[in-house]
Amino acid sequence: MVNGFVILFGLTMLYLAATSRIVAHIRLLIAQGILLFLICCSGMEHLNLLNFAFLAVETLIVKAIVIPWFLYRVLKKTHSNRDVAANIPHFYCLVIASIILIAGFLVSNYYVSSMKLISPIFFGVSAATIIISLWLITIKHKIISNVIEFITMENGIFLLSLSVAKEMPMLVNLGVLLDVFIAVYILGLFVNEINKEFKDLEVSHLSELKDYE
Numbered sequence: 001m002v003n004g005f006v007i008l009f010g011l012t013m014l015y016l017a018a019t020s021r022i023v024a025h026i027r028l029l030i031a032q033g034i035l036l037f038l039i040c041c042s043g044m045e046h047l048n049l050l051n052f053a054f055l056a057v058e059t060l061i062v063k064a065i066v067i068p069w070f071l072y073r074v075l076k077k078t079h080s081n082r083d084v085a086a087n088i089p090h091f092y093c094l095v096i097a098s099i100i101l102i103a104g105f106l107v108s109n110y111y112v113s114s115m116k117l118i119s120p121i122f123f124g125v126s127a128a129t130i131i132i133s134l135w136l137i138t139i140k141h142k143i144i145s146n147v148i149e150f151i152t153m154e155n156g157i158f159l160l161s162l163s164v165a166k167e168m169p170m171l172v173n174l175g176v177l178l179d180v181f182i183a184v185y186i187l188g189l190f191v192n193e194i195n196k197e198f199k200d201l202e203v204s205h206l207s208e209l210k211d212y213e
Contacts, residue, residue, distance in 0.1 A: 002042040003121050009035045009159065010101050010125040013132045016152060017097035018090055020082045025148045026071045032155050033064025039162060058158075067151060074144055088139050097132050104128030122159060129156030 012028050012035070019025070037059035041052075075081075088096070108124030133153035137146050 002039055005035050005039045005042065006121050006125050006159070009039070009155075010104075010128060013101065013129050013152065014094060014097050016149075017132065017136060018094040020090055022075055022081060022142075022144060022148070025145070026068050026075065029071070029148065029151060029155075030064045030068050032152065033059050033062075033068075036063060036155060036158060036162075039159070063151075063155065071144065071148065093136070093139070096135070100131050100135070101125070101128040104131070122162060126156045126160035129153070129159065 009032060012032055016025060016028055037056060040055045040059060104124040104127050105121070106124075108120040108127065130153050133149045133156060136149045137153075140146055140149065
């Protein structure tokens with residue numbers, strides 16, 4: 001069961017590479033948050049109430065509700081419905097993402113299968129997710145697209161931490177600290193872009209910002 005959820009998580013990255021609709025990308029983040037919660041529940045045998053509550057807040061509340069809700073608000077303000085300015089057509093993005101995902105499976109089965117601590121399928125999908133996210137960041141130009149890909153990259157790192165959750169459950173809990181780092185980094189990106197457009201960083205200028213095609 002848990003392997004099926006992990007494979008579905010990997011397939012979401014193919015969907016991210018294949019479509020240009022930003023609304024679909026945000027919905028994909030919701031799906032990834034739900035899948036991470038299901039992976040947590042089905043993959044960890046000895047899960048106490050405290051860890052379960054923490055992981056539920058981290059995956060269902062933060063990843064599947066709060067972050068997508070915030071991105072929906074940003075999307076509504078900017079009216080940026082599609083990211084069509086990528087350097088590579090979306091069909092080729094899908095092909096390259098598929099190659100990365102398949103390579104992740106092959107490499108993990110060859111090199112990680114002998115390690116008892118890390119599950120090969122967890123490692124393969126999470127590594128492919130991180131690589132695909134980083135690659136998409138380099139070819140996309142819209143800020144909101146880069147934010148979404150940063151979040152999917154963090155989801156991949158979170159998935160990798162789940163592979164050692166049976167031996168070190170607190171490692172999963174510490175993954176929330178990476179969310180804080182990503183949030184601060186994303187905020188820095190927005191501030192940097194605003195600073196390029198305006199001489200100061202008055203909040204009143206935010207209403208004048210618009211993501212043009």
